[in-house]
Amino acid sequence: MTPIGLKSPPARLPRRQRTTADLRAMQRLMAHALYQPLTPADDLAPRFRDGRAMADVAASFIKPNDRLSSLERLQIYARCYWYRVIDCVYDDSPGLRALLGEQRFSALVRAYLAKYPSRSFTLRNLCSRLPQFIRDEPRWTAPRTALAHAVARFEWAQTVAFDGEARPVLTRDDFADAPPAKLRLALQPYVTLLAFDWPVDDYVIAVKQRDALRGEASHAVDHGPRAASHRRVPWPRRGRVHVVVHRYDHRLFYKRVESAAFRVLEQLAAGRTLAQAIAAAGARAKPDRVREWFATWMELGWFCRR
Amino acid sequence: MPANRFNAFTDYGIGLGLRVPHYAHILERKPTCGWFEIISENFLVDGGRPLHVLDRILEQYRVVQHGVSLYFGSADKPDRAHLRKLKALVKRTRTPWLSDHLCWGSVDGTYTHDLLPMPYTFAAAKHTAEKIRHVRDFLEVPICVENVSSYAEFHASEMTEWEFLGEVVERADCGILLDVNNIYVSAQNHGFDPYDYLDHVPHDRVGQMHIAGHTRFEKYILDTHDHPVLDPVWKLYAHATKLCGVTATLLEWDDKIPSFDEVHAEALKANEFIAGAREAKKGGDGFPSRPEFPRAPPQPRTARRAVPTSR
Structure with a gap:
């Protein structure tokens, strides 16, 4: 790949x-070697991607x-690279890891990173294309690709x-006089609207609670809690949920909203006017309910100028 | 009194790396600390808790920015979006200088997130210096480049690492963040005498120093930042301080991070050597003598100057 x-x-x-082009050629060669997945023993692959022996490429x-061959020296960097990026995806994807199990998750992460090395100066963005990769290459997550895709989207939203x-x-004062037929509101860039066929939020919370317990138990003498913490979190049962991932007071929150409210938010996010958004939600968007929704959303600070 | 024109902040003394496990301690107890070094990339975000914490730190402490992804040695041009974010952060922190590494790590817009060693060639030095100048002019803040620890050397190299460092900083007219632990690690991995390195770097350009711990494996040493500083590194630090004068110094501790007080206590050990530098300035010599290392034949002090500056 x-x-x-x-x-x-x-x-x-x-x-x-002699030139920057020569420097670039060397850097490109080394990057190709580093981005090539390690073997199961965490060694460099014996063959470079063009078929040459990796040892010959390294020696070039x-x-x-007196202690290390060219290949061994290159391998130090390859291991550092893979351990770093894999750790990063592990940290950002506890739910996906629990869902797939260690082996399948590891295979998925390695395949993902082999295809999509980081394109950003920050590791923060490393998982940004993971949902797309899961959708495009279902073999790594089958038969639970749809659920895995949902969990990956949820974790990226965090x-x-x-x-x-x-x-x-x-604030209310900013649009008090604006007619609903003309008023367009934008959602804060940090707010993500997600509709799932599984209660993915509950699942990830359960995984995090289990992992926290595992962390707490790591110093325990009593093996009871440790044994309990190894339990598998049951896969979520099907059930449509609408979740808004957001932050409040610098803390992360997942807020469930009813489907009509979600529809309103979706429409606003897509650039529809307030009147259009409420109309799209249909009969379930009763005036009293709509007022309650907006009161909450305003308090949470979700709206900004378009 | 500055030790040199790149070291106008000798009063900064000993600093610590600002790390997440210490946030609560720092914000609640407000411990005394000369300054904090932040990893710029951790705060090159658009909002949320990282910037909120940073602003609270800035209310109480002096902050210096240290980066890990400018990749002065990468053949790629600097990423403008990255630089714009970095400039906004520079304005926010009012960092008196900004440091990043003498290394490469990205190519064709892909990032390894590692500090990869340079081939020590004149072409690479010229290119790297041009990038440093470009970044400095854009950010409008003095730049110090840090020597990295390395585990590989290239056939293409035409000079020693310290000659390369000197070549780059002279061409870029920038400062040096001298990482004493990195010199030790690379010396062990490549078989050179770290004191030769220290003797030959341009001391008048050293604006900051780093100290850290490392891990020894069977055939090489890895720069892990997960230990206290080891004795040979303290000895090198003493020698570096003797050569460069009192210099703002930072302890890096990035993994298996103990309590704030433990890290701070470890960092403050450097004061002993800074006191030695002050003593030496008064006419005495508060430094331990230079230990004997199995060494290659010494190079003349003028070796760096003898390197042609263009080819």
């Missing part, structure tokens, strides 16, 4: 590096020393909610 974004490696490096640009942009909050 060729990493997305990285251009092809050079077949051969110049003997002397890295010096050996990253967005944690440190996404917050624009100035709209």
